[in-house]
Structure formats: C-alpha cells, structure tokens
Amino acid sequence: MTDMTTTTVAQAAPVLTATGVTMRFGGLTAVRSVDLDVHPGEIVGLIGPNGAGKTTFFNCLTGLYVPTEGRVAYRGTVLPPKPHLVTQAGIARTFQNIRLFANMTVLENVLVGRHTRTKEGLWSALLRGPGFKRAEAASKARAMELLEFTGLAAKADHLSRNLPYGEQRKLEIARALASDPGLLLLDEPTAGMNPQETRATEELVFAIRDTGTAVLVIEHDMRFIFNLCDRVAVLVQGEKLVEGSSDVVQSDERVIAAYLGTPFEGEPGAEEAAAVEAAEARTEEDGQ
Numbered sequence: 001m002t003d004m005t006t007t008t009v010a011q012a013a014p015v016l017t018a019t020g021v022t023m024r025f026g027g028l029t030a031v032r033s034v035d036l037d038v039h040p041g042e043i044v045g046l047i048g049p050n051g052a053g054k055t056t057f058f059n060c061l062t063g064l065y066v067p068t069e070g071r072v073a074y075r076g077t078v079l080p081p082k083p084h085l086v087t088q089a090g091i092a093r094t095f096q097n098i099r100l101f102a103n104m105t106v107l108e109n110v111l112v113g114r115h116t117r118t119k120e121g122l123w124s125a126l127l128r129g130p131g132f133k134r135a136e137a138a139s140k141a142r143a144m145e146l147l148e149f150t151g152l153a154a155k156a157d158h159l160s161r162n163l164p165y166g167e168q169r170k171l172e173i174a175r176a177l178a179s180d181p182g183l184l185l186l187d188e189p190t191a192g193m194n195p196q197e198t199r200a201t202e203e204l205v206f207a208i209r210d211t212g213t214a215v216l217v218i219e220h221d222m223r224f225i226f227n228l229c230d231r232v233a234v235l236v237q238g239e240k241l242v243e244g245s246s247d248v249v250q251s252d253e254r255v256i257a258a259y260l261g262t263p264f265e266g267e268p269g270a271e272e273a274a275a276v277e278a279a280e281a282r283t284e285e286d287g288q
C-alpha cells in the first residue's frame with residue numbers, strides 16, 4: 001500500500017520544480033545550485049542548521065528574491081519574480097515571524113488573503129467598494145469555511161491581535177489557504193509553540209495535504225518534521241546535502257554531524273571532544 005502511494009506520488013508531474021537555484025549576496029553564496037521538486041499530495045521538509053539558506057531558498061521560490069542563477073517553475077511554468085504573481089499562480093506562504101493585520105478581525109485577515117482570487121483586488125477589499133460588496137458573500141463563505149477548517153470559526157469577529165499565539169499562527173495558515181494554493185510554503189510554523197499546539201499544527205498540515213495542497217515546510221523541530229514529511233531535504237551551508245525519506249535522512253551520519261554538530265569517530269576534534277567529556281564525567285564523580 002505504501003509502495004503504491006509512493007509510486008503514484010513520484011509519477012505525478014511536480015507542482016514545484018526548482019532547478020539549480022543559487023542566491024548570492026555580494027561575496028556570500030547563501031544558496032548554491034539547489035534542485036528540489038515537490039509533487040502533488042506530498043509534504044516535503046526543508047531542514048538544516050541556522051544560516052543554512054532555508055529562508056533564502058523560500059524567498060527565491062516566492063518571488064521575493066530573484067535567484068542569481070537557476071529557475072523556479074510551478075506546474076511546469078517558470079514563475080515571474082513578483083510575490084503577488086507567484087501567489088496568483090498558486091504558491092502561498094507563511095513567514096517565520098507572524099505577519100497578520102493586528103487591528104483587523106480574524107475574518108477580515110482571511111478575506112485579505114482571498115484578494116488574489118477575486119477580481120476586485122486588495123484595495124477594493126480594504127475600502128469595501130461596490131465591486132467588493134457583490135463578491136463579498138462568496139468570499140465570506142469561503143473564508144468562513146477556512147476558519148472552520150482551521151478551528152477558528154468561533155473567533156471570526158475577534159481582532160487578530162487578541163488571539164493567543166498558537167491561534168495567530170493558525171490564522172496565518174488560513175489566510176495563506178484563502179488564495180487556493182496548489183503549494184503551501186510554511187516557514188517554521190511551530191516556532192514558539194507548546195507541544196499541544198505543535199501536535200495540532202501537525203494535524204492541520206496533514207488535513208491541508210488531504211485537501212490536495214502540497215506542502216513544503218521549514219522547521220527546526222525534528223520530531224515534527226520526521227513525523228510529518230514524506231520526503232526531507234537537508235541544506236548545509238547553502239547546498240543540498242541529502243534528500244530522502246524521513247528514515248533515510250534521520251539515519252544519515254552526515255546529517256547527524258552537520259545538524260547536531262556530533263563529531264564522527266576519527267574526525268578532527270573527536271579526540272578533544274572525548275577528552276572533554278571524560279574530564280566532565282570525572283568532575284561529576286568528584287562532586288558526588
């Protein structure tokens with residue numbers, strides 16, 4: 001059964017194809033020649049130590065940055081380097097730091113996220129012009145559906161700034177979903193969450209995938225990533241070090257070394273690390 005699912009996913013044309021993506025800032029190469037595909041129905045994880053280039057890579061996918069080299073295509077069409085056009089094409093994202101309209105209600109935040117799918121556009125939505133009013137009923141119904149889906153319907157009329165942290169993050173996801181994306185990019189969705197909130201986010205991402213939206217997620221919480229993802233890519237110093245199933249990535253020694261900073265046996269520094277550990281153990285024994 002698992003094999004069949006894997007085969008089906010692998011054969012479907014990718015929603016996202018990133019090819020040779022490189023991003024340089026002056027002399028610093030933050031992302032170096034990274035290839036990554038995401039297929040329909042997949043949840044793909046992007047992990048790596050701090051400063052590995054994960055967010056920079058996301059920014060290249062969403063038109064925030066124009067990659068120095070390489071190309072990014074959504075369903076086979078190269079994306080224009082403009083965030084709103086990327087959203088219109090079908091890629092939505094959330095940010096590492098919450099970016100909600102704090103003084104708007106929960107429902108209004110989702111309606112703003114809907115503007116790429118209504119011909120009235122953002123200003124009409126904000127100013128509530130006549131065109132917006134005509135489209136409002138349909139948009140509102142869809143927004144309420146998304147609030148039900150994310151468990152926020154009861155708070156539709158609350159100001160978003162009054163929501164607890166975990167619900168603000170859910171609202172960001174609901175707003176991203178309002179553009180009906182084929183691919184959702186999540187940048188550290190569980191940062192700052194307690195274990196219950198993290199678990200709820202995991203359930204939400206599975207539910208999103210089940211509605212047909214593929215997901216690419218950056219996260220430092222390894223348990224979350226390995227539970228969630230069909231495939232995980234590891235970036236280290238801007239390069240893709242390893243890519244594979246959670247099992248393969250978890251047990252890859254290069255990943256363990258790069259991510260956790262664990263020295264390999266025989267690696268320079270391993271002897272010193274062992275000596276420090278032994279000295280620490282002796283100190284603990286002496287102290288008892």
Ligand SMILES: Nc1ncnc2c1ncn2[C@@H]1O[C@H](COP(=O)(O)OP(=O)(O)OP(=O)(O)O)[C@@H](O)[C@H]1O
Nearest residue numbers: 025028029030048049050051052053054055056057
């Ligand atoms: N706009 C920028 N100008 C110059 N350098 C940048 C810029 N954005 C990122 N960098 C550098 O590029 C490298 C990659 O940063 P990036 O934020 O993409 O890493 P990350 O993997 O997302 O890290 P973290 O896990 O800490 O969020 C870092 O060395 C960073 O300092």
